[in-house]
Amino acid sequence: MFLQITGYMTLIGLTLYLGLRPVSGRYFVDMATYYNYFQNYSLGAHVTSSKDVVFHYFMKFSSHFMTAHGFFLLMDIIYIYPLYLFSKKYFKQYWYYSFLVLIVSFSFYSYGTNGIRNGAATSLFVLGLCFPENKIKTGICFITAALFHKSLTLPIGAYLLTLMYNNPKTYLIAWLAAIPVSLVAGSVFVSLFSSLGFDDRLAGYLTGQGNLDVPVYTGFRWDFIFYSSFAVFAGWYFIIKKGFHDTFYFKILNIYLICNAFWILVIRAPFSNRFAYLSWFLMGIVIMYPILKQPLFKNHQLFISKIITVYFLFTFLMYFVYYN
Template sequence: MFDWIPSENYTLIYYNMLFMVVLLTVLHTQLLGIDERKNKSYLQFTGKIILLFVILYMGLRPVSGFYFGDMGTYNMYFESYQEGNPIIAKDDVAFHLFMKACSYVMTAGTFFLLCAAIYVLPLWYLSKKWFADYWFYAFLLLVGSFSFWAYGTNGIRNGMATSLFIIALVFTERKAVMIFFLLLACAVHKSILLPTVAYGLTLVQNNPKKYFYVWLAAIPLSLALGGFWENFFAGLGFGDDRMSYLTEGNINEDDFSSTGFRWDFLIYSATGVFAGYYFVIKKGFKDKLYHHLLNIYLIVNAFWILVIRANFSNRFAYLSWFMLALVIIYPFLKQRFFLKQHQVIGYVLIAYFTFTYLMNVILA
């Protein structure tokens, strides 16, 4: 473990390290062509270093519920299973079975390292499969996303489930493998049912224009009907006990709870909508896989907008936000749209990470 790093500075160091890498990468985008050998060498070398850094730094962090939220709870579960106690959890049993199995053969520290690997490696694998030599741009955006660190250190189970969902998207041409990962993701965290259902809808109707209308309609519907949607979805029982977030107050004094209509986070979400609209509608970008990805994002984010006032609505927002980096960067790495596209990629990198740094460091 990195015990020599004070826990109170641990997260800050992560963001500062990533900030330096982002600046260095942006510098390369401004000085070198994307296909130049020096640039490709930089992407491969730096990408491998950052992959190892993120897994090890996240996975070997000190065990702390104070600084890393739910990590303390998971540690108590793990220690209970080490003592031979049975699984008492009724929800997301797959994760508890995984935890109990690990408790027989490893320490809690090794378990959290394994969780970090399961969280991060699918992002690397998808980036490599989708973007080949330019995978590091996508991977850097993913690990530099606003909620990435929080869901690797606090909402660990949710983060792992979203990564399993992402790996399923790699196997859209191998249905059995894709379905396996989708089911596994839902078993680890039932909230993944929402993006899974959204993906199913895109298999029936994959026209982005219609989902843009759905997303836009969600804003006035949320503004006009207020808490109706929270009560409506809670009444349906969607997402099991997590629906208590929709109707209960701010029981844990969370900073992103019961704070009204979050225009700032709506604008953040809208960056993905704007990117999709620009490339698909304005530029005529036709890519079936991207259309699926974009439409899943639009559907799930629209759901969050409807329940935006709910307690812990960030947990619903994350069900779309974990795809935001891919929605934004995918077209840039698949087709040329700008004369100096490599430089534009640099602008996107710095703008995207600036929001992350602003919210998690400067305004934290």
């Protein structure tokens, strides 16, 4: 009962805290851009953007009957509530453990306040994973996610690939192989992917010509690979060492490995963190799923609490020590 009450208080409190934040381009950067779009739509402006047009029509539709603050609250409901639904569906009475790990993940706050369209799109993808028995609902969620942000075509493509081949050992080897390949020929992949017909914004992320708000870091990001390896190690450990077998978990892990391997190949791109997030949003699920589905350790509850504590501390140190 304590976990349930605490979980619902966290769900409601966090949604209101993020959704009712003040409009600020200084602290939340892209929020100011969305605010200007919303205000223009509320005054009757037409949708002129040709990129992620469904999101813009959704914003324009919302501007007819709610304020900008109401819209940002709605976006954070779309961002946070699917994480609760996923946790509730797969982990039942232990849903709060999963939900807690997801909201203390490294990129959670940034994509709830700054890159809100990308964050909402990834959560719609997670929502699609809640209906493995209903391909129509899954398809609707995935298509909506891609229409909100085109970058979601990568995890959607990875999902489709796992329907054809779902052996995690192969994808683990491929992830490991991507590191030396990127070290040797990373610039080749950056040039290749930037010339394959991506939209201008996505190509801008790869070439460093995008009008973005974040500092530009280039080079081989060993720190990001170290962070990404947590989920890779967890998947390897639970499947190979502990013998955990769950077809759905294999699928989640393989989607993570495919998307993260793609990011490793373009890791030298100035804004490769945008691609890293296309796998990172699944990291909490990859780490927590096996230990919440099956008692794999002695003092299992204590082990879960240790994992959550370490996961949170890493996020805390990354934000306030490493990047500060």
